[in-house]
Amino acid sequence: MSVESVVQFRVRYSETDQMGTYSNSSALDWFECGRTEFFRQTGTSYAEMEDRGVLLPVIESYIKYGGRAKYDDLLEMTTTGRLVGKARIRCDVRIVHAGASKPVAEGYTIHAFVNPAGKPIRAPKWFIEAMDAVLR
Amino acid sequence: MSVESVVQFRVRYSETDQMGTYSNSSALDWFECGRTEFFRQTGTSYAEMEDRGVLLPVIESYIKYGGRAKYDDLLEMTTTGRLVGKARIRCDVRIVHAGASKPVAEGYTIHAFVNPAGKPIRAPKWFIEAMDAVLR
Amino acid sequence: MSVESVVQFRVRYSETDQMGTYSNSSALDWFECGRTEFFRQTGTSYAEMEDRGVLLPVIESYIKYGGRAKYDDLLEMTTTGRLVGKARIRCDVRIVHAGASKPVAEGYTIHAFVNPAGKPIRAPKWFIEAMDAVLR
Amino acid sequence: MSVESVVQFRVRYSETDQMGTYSNSSALDWFECGRTEFFRQTGTSYAEMEDRGVLLPVIESYIKYGGRAKYDDLLEMTTTGRLVGKARIRCDVRIVHAGASKPVAEGYTIHAFVNPAGKPIRAPKWFIEAMDAVLR
Numbered sequence: 363m364s365v366e367s368v369v370q371f372r373v374r375y376s377e378t379d380q381m382g383t384y385s386n387s388s389a390l391d392w393f394e395c396g397r398t399e400f401f402r403q404t405g406t407s408y409a410e411m412e413d414r415g416v417l418l419p420v421i422e423s424y425i426k427y428g429g430r431a432k433y434d435d436l437l438e439m440t441t442t443g444r445l446v447g448k449a450r451i452r453c454d455v456r457i458v459h460a461g462a463s464k465p466v467a468e469g470y471t472i473h474a475f476v477n478p479a480g481k482p483i484r485a486p487k488w489f490i491e492a493m494d495a496v497l498r
Numbered sequence: 499m500s501v502e503s504v505v506q507f508r509v510r511y512s513e514t515d516q517m518g519t520y521s522n523s524s525a526l527d528w529f530e531c532g533r534t535e536f537f538r539q540t541g542t543s544y545a546e547m548e549d550r551g552v553l554l555p556v557i558e559s560y561i562k563y564g565g566r567a568k569y570d571d572l573l574e575m576t577t578t579g580r581l582v583g584k585a586r587i588r589c590d591v592r593i594v595h596a597g598a599s600k601p602v603a604e605g606y607t608i609h610a611f612v613n614p615a616g617k618p619i620r621a622p623k624w625f626i627e628a629m630d631a632v633l634r
Numbered sequence: 635m636s637v638e639s640v641v642q643f644r645v646r647y648s649e650t651d652q653m654g655t656y657s658n659s660s661a662l663d664w665f666e667c668g669r670t671e672f673f674r675q676t677g678t679s680y681a682e683m684e685d686r687g688v689l690l691p692v693i694e695s696y697i698k699y700g701g702r703a704k705y706d707d708l709l710e711m712t713t714t715g716r717l718v719g720k721a722r723i724r725c726d727v728r729i730v731h732a733g734a735s736k737p738v739a740e741g742y743t744i745h746a747f748v749n750p751a752g753k754p755i756r757a758p759k760w761f762i763e764a765m766d767a768v769l770r
Numbered sequence: 771m772s773v774e775s776v777v778q779f780r781v782r783y784s785e786t787d788q789m790g791t792y793s794n795s796s797a798l799d800w801f802e803c804g805r806t807e808f809f810r811q812t813g814t815s816y817a818e819m820e821d822r823g824v825l826l827p828v829i830e831s832y833i834k835y836g837g838r839a840k841y842d843d844l845l846e847m848t849t850t851g852r853l854v855g856k857a858r859i860r861c862d863v864r865i866v867h868a869g870a871s872k873p874v875a876e877g878y879t880i881h882a883f884v885n886p887a888g889k890p891i892r893a894p895k896w897f898i899e900a901m902d903a904v905l906r
Contacts, residue, residue: 375670375680376523376663378516380569380820385512386828386879387798391648394795398647398706408647409706412788420794423833430888433516434670434681471794480838511806511816512799516684522692522743523666526659527784534783534842544783545842548652556658559697566752570806570817607658616702648795650788652841657784705788 364444365496367400370460373435383430389467390423393455396441397471400453404443404492416486418451418473425469429459436460445493448484449475500580501632503536506596509571519566525603526559529591532577533607536589540579540628552622554587554609561605565595572596581629584620585611636716637768639672642732645707655702661739662695665727668713669743672725676715676764688758690723690745697741701731708732717765720756721747772852773904775808778868781843791838797875798831801863804849805879808861812851812900824894826859826881833877837867844868853901856892857883 377388397418401408408418431437438460443453456468475483513524533554537544544554567573574596579589592604611619649660669690673680680690703709710732715725728740747755785796805826809816816826839845846868851861864876883891 372670374663375515375666376521379511380514380516380518381825381827382516383827386831387512387795387802390795390798391646394647398644407706409704417789419789419791419835421835423794423831423835425831427827427829427831432681434679508806510799511802517689517691519691522695523659523662526662527782530659530783534780543842545840553653555653555655555699557699559658559695559699561695563691563693563695568817570815647787648793651783652786652788652790654788659784 364442365400365404365493366440366442367396367403368438368440369396369399370436370438371395373431373433373437375433378433383432386425386427389425389427389457389469392437392439392457392467393423393441393453393469393471396439396455397443397453400441400443404489404496406489406492411489414486415478416483416489417476417478419476420471421474422472423469425467426465427467428465431459431466437466443493445485445490446472449482451475451485500578501536501540501629502576502578503532503539504574504576505532505535506572506574507531509567509569509573511569514569519568522561522563525561525563525593525605528575528593528603529559529577529589529605529607532575532591533579533589536577536579540625540632542625542628547625550622551614552619552625553612553614555612556607557610558608559605561603562601563603564601567595567602573602579629581621581626582608585618587611587621636714637672637676637765638712638714639668639675640710640712641668641671642708642710643667645703645705645709647705650705655704658697658699661697661699661729661741664709664711664729664739665695665713665725665741665743668711668727669715669725672713672715676761676768678761678764683761686758687750688755688761689748689750691748692743693746694744695741697739698737699739700737703729703731703738709738715765717757717762718744721754723747723757772850773808773812773901774848774850775804775811776846776848777804777807778844778846779803781839781841781845783841786841791840794833794835797833797835797865797877800845800847800865800875801831801849801861801877801879804847804863805851805861808849808851812897812904814897814900819897822894823886824891824897825884825886827884828879829882830880831877833875834873835875836873839867839874845874851901853893853898854880857890859883859893
């Protein structure tokens with residue numbers, strides 16, 4: 363069970379570093395933007411999830427950096443989410459130059475479902491159903 | 499009435515951009531670090547101020563960028579704070595290379611005193627007294 | 635003589651801070667994104683300008699922070715550029731919630747024209763002509 | 771063969787997000803600061819390495835996020851580096867609250883040795899010798 367979302371964006375000038383390509387930490391910010399669009403696609407945006415008391419802090423991240431991407435390059439990011447057990451979600455991300463196939467960066471983040479106090483909770487029923495609905 | 503604080507720090511790699519010097523927005527992050535040490539020096543850290551329900555969002559910022567600063571350069575930042583009226587604080591900041599006098603960046607931020615709900619408030623008495631005490 | 639560009643974007647999660655709104659330095663990153671689209675509109679993207687040996691470091695920035703903007707809020711940024719003398723360009727920026735008029739942030743950046751070695755130069759003729767052409 | 775470096779630093783306000791703790795991408799910026807001090811300890815700073823034509827782009831990163839860390843918390847980061855084969859270096863990083871043992875974040879980055887044109891090269895002899903010297 364997984365849901366996929368695709369977004370395009372350009373490398374910001376502030377995201378470059380003196381190597382002339384994007385700074386390695388920018389990839390995690392981009393992954394976060396990918397998740398934002400991924401959750402919107404399930405019918406409940408992540409902003410609404412937090413309003414409902416469901417937070418998804420990152421508990422693990424992995425990135426494999428591939429080809430270079432420079433300022434103003436147009437990139438395409440594909441985010442695929444799936445539940446892992448009852449209390450985790452894993453988002454796999456792949457970033458390429460728009461129209462190309464060689465990965466600029468690919469990796470994943472794993473998230474726990476927690477309440478506003480930071481206590482682990484199970485994935486809410488409405489979220490599981492929303493994921494199901496998108497798949498059908 | 500003003501209180502002065504001096505800190506040294508190094509330019510991070512992630513703060514550079516493809517021009518080979520620090521990204522212009524980094525200066526505002528540095529100013530924020532300068533304020534953190536400035537407030538600590540008054541006896542009440544900014545973290546404690548927020549715990550007490552006093553927040554200081556930036557309402558205005560100005561920066562004049564001077565000489566270049568590169569990755570790993572050791573910089574020295576001087577922050578001077580003073581109350582402006584009863585509900586504002588202004589922090590003047592000057593960043594130079596350690597041991598040098600030519601400014602890398604100089605400017606100021608102006609802050610409103612607000613409560614956790616974002617409502618403007620007056621500078622608390624304990625804060626005004628703390629500023630006074632440091633000056634004596 | 636000025637050229638105007640409008641873009642929409644959403645506040646990133648990483649751009650928020652513990653006040654629950656966008657971090658003050660993010661505004662300078664956004665201004666930079668606004669300039670990118672502004673220059674693209676003149677017919678020569680800023681990436682191409684740098685390839686041609688024309689760099690535009692920020693030498694001054696001013697921001698007045700207005701209403702709050704939260705994670706995932708859709709913002710609209712208008713960037714207006716104009717030459718100041720023969721060796722400076724000034725970009726005025728205004729950010730509002732899409733469809734609203736109250737400014738979230740407004741301000742300007744001033745840029746020097748420099749060559750790759752950092753030496754001040756005059757605005758190139760092709761750039762001035764491109765600005766003119768967009769205005770006609 | 772490994773070299774260890776320890777640094778202390780405070781969480782910046784701009785590094786927090788609306789969850790009230792540090793933004794997940796900040797960990798990669800911190801790892802980068804840890805490497806800076808790690809390389810300085812080998813006798814050749816990373817800035818000098820780049821001046822000598824040896825660059826170390828990140829090709830892989832992994833982070834496991836542990837306990838929360840808030841604005842102004844004093845953290846301690848331990849970076850351990852070791853050569854992996856002849857053309858890679860791996861840096862293992864562990865971040866805890868100063869004086870505590872529970873990890874705030876731990877993980878690693880793997881780096882390729884490349885020349886300024888981005889071509890993979892072998893770890894230079896002077897670097898290998900510097901690593902050896904620190905160990906003795």
